[in-house]
Amino acid sequence: MLTLYFSGTGNSKYLAERFSEIMGGDCYSIEEEVDFENLITTASTIAFSYPIYGSCVPQILREFVTKNKNYLNEKKLIIFCTQAMFSGDGARVFIELLEGINFEVIYAEHFNMPNNIGNIPVLPIKNREQIKKAFKKVDKKLYKTCENIKNEVIKKRGFNAFSKGLGFYSQRKYFLKSEERKKKDVKISPDCIACSKCVEVCPMKNLQVIDKKIEQKGKCTLCYRCVNICPNKAITVLIHSKVKKQYKGVDGKLFENVK
Ligand SMILES: Cc1cc2nc3c(=O)[nH]c(=O)nc-3n(C[C@H](O)[C@H](O)[C@H](O)COP(=O)(O)O)c2cc1C
Numbered sequence: 001m002l003t004l005y006f007s008g009t010g011n012s013k014y015l016a017e018r019f020s021e022i023m024g025g026d027c028y029s030i031e032e033e034v035d036f037e038n039l040i041t042t043a044s045t046i047a048f049s050y051p052i053y054g055s056c057v058p059q060i061l062r063e064f065v066t067k068n069k070n071y072l073n074e075k076k077l078i079i080f081c082t083q084a085m086f087s088g089d090g091a092r093v094f095i096e097l098l099e100g101i102n103f104e105v106i107y108a109e110h111f112n113m114p115n116n117i118g119n120i121p122v123l124p125i126k127n128r129e130q131i132k133k134a135f136k137k138v139d140k141k142l143y144k145t146c147e148n149i150k151n152e153v154i155k156k157r158g159f160n161a162f163s164k165g166l167g168f169y170s171q172r173k174y175f176l177k178s179e180e181r182k183k184k185d186v187k188i189s190p191d192c193i194a195c196s197k198c199v200e201v202c203p204m205k206n207l208q209v210i211d212k213k214i215e216q217k218g219k220c221t222l223c224y225r226c227v228n229i230c231p232n233k234a235i236t237v238l239i240h241s242k243v244k245k246q247y248k249g250v251d252g253k254l255f256e257n258v259k
Contacts, residue, residue: 001025004036006050006061008203008223010249011113012082014135015142016049019080022146023047029164030064031203040071045106047078050092051116053222054175055167057078057097059183060203060221065097073101078149079108081158084115088167089158107149108156111138116224116247119236125245128252135250149199182238184218186226191234198226198235229255 001023005016013029020027025043028034040046050061057065065072081090091108106112114131115123126134158167186207192214199207204219207226214235224247226235233243248254 001045001047002039003027003047003049004030005048006030006058006064006203008051008058008221008225009116009228009247011116012051012080012255014250015045015080015082015111015113015138016096018139018142019047019049019146022143022148030061034078036064036068037071038070040075043075045076045078046072047080048094049082050094051082051223052081052083052087052110054092054179055087055090055171056175056179057094058221058223059179060223062097067099069098072098072102072103076104078106080111081109082111082113085112085116086170087158088165088170089163090167092156092158093167093172094163104155105156105159106152106154107145108159109141109145110157111141114190114247116228117239118227118243118245118247119239119241121185125247131250131252179222182222183220184216184221185237186216187236187240188214189232189234189236191232192230193232193234195231197229197231197255200258201229201255205237225255229258 001026002017003020005012007013016027068073079091079094083090114126118125194209194212194214196209199209203223204221206217206219208215220237222238227243228239228246240250
């Protein structure tokens, strides 16, 4: 079993690593510099874990899958989407990237995990106790999921027409429309001290420091790492209202090692 993941702020990484620990095999972030062609072609079953963005697969993972699609031919796939609340068909939408190849989805599931967007009032960032509780629930669901997979139970969350319609009409339709514009729409407030932590963590290498100012290159994947790491809450993407609270991951230490 090979497990691959993209994770902006640690939730999908947590899930992928726990899953791989239980099921065995290797686990890699798509940001790592490894020989993915070799890893994918030698595995028979591949699990993917990723956060859902407006019922869409993150741009960075879409690019990865497009690049490596042919190696996924004839593979068995397990698809895990992590979400704060709702995606409709967040796991199913992944297979839209695989048109033209043969594959078999043996399991697809959605995992509710803490929200990582700290500037939408309707869904505030949870406190430590709530986050702990949420991850306990995830552990329980993941354990059950692994049992099912071991017992060859097939489940495809979100693969019916109703879920597809929900995902598309409630979110994807609008999210895809604004995505191109949002790629170039990182906003830096005057509170920025150009510490360059955001530059360090950006998975797209979208940010750089020029003349003591953070500049963007127009390829933001909306992962929210920069928003959540900024010591002055001076950077926003997607939504530009003031960041109230930042998400620091499962243990509250998400960015502690970033200099
Ligand atoms: C740009 C963006 C869009 C999101 N859209 C959704 C969504 O449509 N539905 C939902 O339930 N959660 C949504 N979320 C929340 C994340 O999917 C969720 O917190 C996820 O577990 C984060 O995973 P990560 O820590 O691996 O990045 C969104 C988060 C971001 C940053």
